[in-house]
Amino acid sequence: MEEELKALEEIKAKIPEKIxxxxxxxLPELSEVEVVRxxxxxxxxxYGVDLGIYPLGSCTMKxxxxxxxxxxxxxxxxQMHPYQDMSLAQGILRxxxxxxxxxxxxxxxxxxxxxxxxGAQGEFVGALIMRAYHRDRDKRRNxxxxxxxxxxxxPASASMAGFKVIVIPSNDEGLVDLEALKAxxxxxxxxxxxxxxxxxxxFEVQIAEIARMVHEAGGLMYYDGANLNAILGKVRxxxxxxxxxxxxxxxxxxxxxxxxxxGAGPVGVKDYxxxxxPIPTVEFNGKEYYLDYNKxxxxxxxxxxxxxVAHLVRAYIYLLALGPDGLERVSEISVLNANYIMxxxxxxxxxxxxxxxxxxxxxxxxxxxxxxxxxxxTMDISKALLDKGIHPPTIYFPLIVEEALMIxxxxxxxxxxxxxxxxxxxxxxxxxxxxxxxLLNSPQNTTISRVDELKANHPKSLxxxxxYIR
Numbered sequence: 001m002e003e004e005l006k007a008l009e010e011i012k013a014k015i016p017e018k019i020x021x022x023x024x025x026x027l028p029e030l031s032e033v034e035v036v037r038x039x040x041x042x043x044x045x046x047y048g049v050d051l052g053i054y055p056l057g058s059c060t061m062k063x064x065x066x067x068x069x070x071x072x073x074x075x076x077x078x079q080m081h082p083y084q085d086m087s088l089a090q091g092i093l094r095x096x097x098x099x100x101x102x103x104x105x106x107x108x109x110x111x112x113x114x115x116x117x118x119g120a121q122g123e124f125v126g127a128l129i130m131r132a133y134h135r136d137r138d139k140r141r142n143x144x145x146x147x148x149x150x151x152x153x154x155p156a157s158a159s160m161a162g163f164k165v166i167v168i169p170s171n172d173e174g175l176v177d178l179e180a181l182k183a184x185x186x187x188x189x190x191x192x193x194x195x196x197x198x199x200x201x202x203f204e205v206q207i208a209e210i211a212r213m214v215h216e217a218g219g220l221m222y223y224d225g226a227n228l229n230a231i232l233g234k235v236r237x238x239x240x241x242x243x244x245x246x247x248x249x250x251x252x253x254x255x256x257x258x259x260x261x262x263g264a265g266p267v268g269v270k271d272y273x274x275x276x277x278p279i280p281t282v283e284f285n286g287k288e289y290y291l292d293y294n295k296x297x298x299x300x301x302x303x304x305x306x307x308x309v310a311h312l313v314r315a316y317i318y319l320l321a322l323g324p325d326g327l328e329r330v331s332e333i334s335v336l337n338a339n340y341i342m343x344x345x346x347x348x349x350x351x352x353x354x355x356x357x358x359x360x361x362x363x364x365x366x367x368x369x370x371x372x373x374x375x376x377x378t379m380d381i382s383k384a385l386l387d388k389g390i391h392p393p394t395i396y397f398p399l400i401v402e403e404a405l406m407i408x409x410x411x412x413x414x415x416x417x418x419x420x421x422x423x424x425x426x427x428x429x430x431x432x433x434x435x436x437x438x439l440l441n442s443p444q445n446t447t448i449s450r451v452d453e454l455k456a457n458h459p460k461s462l463x464x465x466x467x468y469i470r
Contacts, residue, residue: 045447047391053417054258057362057394057406058151058199060229060251061258065321068254068314077313082305086290092309093289096282099316100266106327107225107245108238109268113277114312115303119226120153122246122265123193126222127161128299129244129269129276130191133220136297141190141218147176149200149398151224154193163190170400174200174353176210185213191220195227196240199398199406200352201338201359203230211241220244220273225265228252229410230335230361233328243270253315264311278302333411334361337418341407344422348429352401362408364401367429371403376432376439378403383442383450384431388424 012020030038048054054061071077080092100112116122127144134141144158145166155165168180176194192214197203204210211221223237223245229252237245249264250257257263269277279298280291291306322330335358342351342363350366367378382392382405394406409418432439441450 049258052390053409053413053421054391055393055407055409055421056391057201057364057397057408058226059258059394060226060248060361060408060410062229062251062254062410063412064254064256064314065318067321068317069256071317072310072313077310080309087288090289092313093282093291094284095316096306096309096312097284097289099312099319100282102316102319103247103266104268106232106236107223107228107247107268108236108240108242109245110271111274111277111281112266112268113281114264114266115278115301115307116246116265116267117303117308118263119224119246119248119251119265120157121302122248122267123153123157123222123224124160125265125267125278125299125302126244126246127158127163127193128302129267129273130220130222131161131163132276132297132299133273134190138187138218140188143186143188144190144222145181145184145192145214145219147194147198148400149174149198150193151195151199151226152397154224158193164188170353172353173357174198174202174400175204175206178206178209178213181210181213185217185219187218189214189217189219191222191243193222193224195224196237197227197230197360197362199227199362200354200364200401201230201362202354202357203360207240215241226251227361230331232331233324234331238270243273244268249311249315253318255311255314255318262308262311264308264315266307280306282306330411331361334409335359337409337411337413338363338407340415340418341409341422345425348426349405352404361410362406364398365405365407366401366403367405368403370429370432374432374436376436378405379453380439380442381405381425381428381432384428384439385424386443387445388427390421390424 049061049063077092080089086093096114100114103112104110113125116125142162142164143166144163145168146154146158148167148169155167158165166184168184169177171177175198194204196207214221220243221241223242225245225247228247232252245268246265247268249255249266255264267277275295275297276299277295279295279301280293283290283292338359338361342359345365350369352364352366367376367381371377378395382395385392396404397406398404428439443449
């Protein structure tokens, strides 16, 4: 104890006098009961998927099984160190190796890297693989094509990787315009980034033709895996003609996400691209599992150590629990739920593009008519949902839909919960026509009421201050 006190005094002697406290910090004196109640109230003010539906389109905010959370808290996992000898890490390396194989089988790819920590980073890795591939063959190829309905991270990832982004329009059915695609292809085309089903919840029925056109032009096909939840066990991106795939474990395979927290976006490729994957990859030589850094054409390391390992384990548990039949059932129920919502709400909200056609895992509605008639916007509708204790869907996306409401119910929601969301949106629509002014002040029942949107987004509203605490 004396040695510790002496060490503290030595440290204190090195601190400048002007920043040393002159008195003890004025901390509140609180009982255990007060502390517990404070943090319990804070938790009650939060909303999460454990409390109700979280219908964010393209985000697949499904319920997270608690068995996964229990397992990843095991000291066998939490007390591992990334620098420990591989002979002492055979268990986790086996899990990672087998997860690579499972993802390959599910997507129709030949080899996976588990490093990327998010879908957007997976996109970036895929774009870097495209760049490395073409540098070995044709350095002129510096353009990536994306549909106008693509996720915003697609053009951002392509641009970060050094590509020029070519945006092509959707046709009247909300699908890729083949004539526009044909006009965009050239000897500068590196590839195309696309998700299928797309952000309108529509399956690109001509995906095989799209892949043929891109391949004949010398480009590669990249699959944005954000909407993979719709096709599990039904069709594989690799069979559609895709060369590179990223998978959002934090969406498709029930890993917690949201709020900018850590995710996982493994990238898979066909055999002819495997040498470009990030290092290290997890391998098995028949006797032991190991990390392979010996890849001359690799784009290099893209993540510290080996990715978000706890998330990889969560996904592995989910896959083992469901198996092939369970995964197929996931797709069936998620598509059923989305179409149930579409059929119920299309009587009250506009259904843009491909009217009368079924959707896949999500549906995009529009409140454009409600806005024209009453002045109530999609933003007001989403705020009103908060008053009813329901998290709003994704709004104002995709950009090609005016006043968009993008709803993805997922397979983990019951009919009762879907009906609660449906009825709430019907009630809000009726309120918009009867008393629109009341919706302009929503929410009223939340901890924080209506925020001034203009002021909140104006840089001059920020007041940053600092001072010494003496």
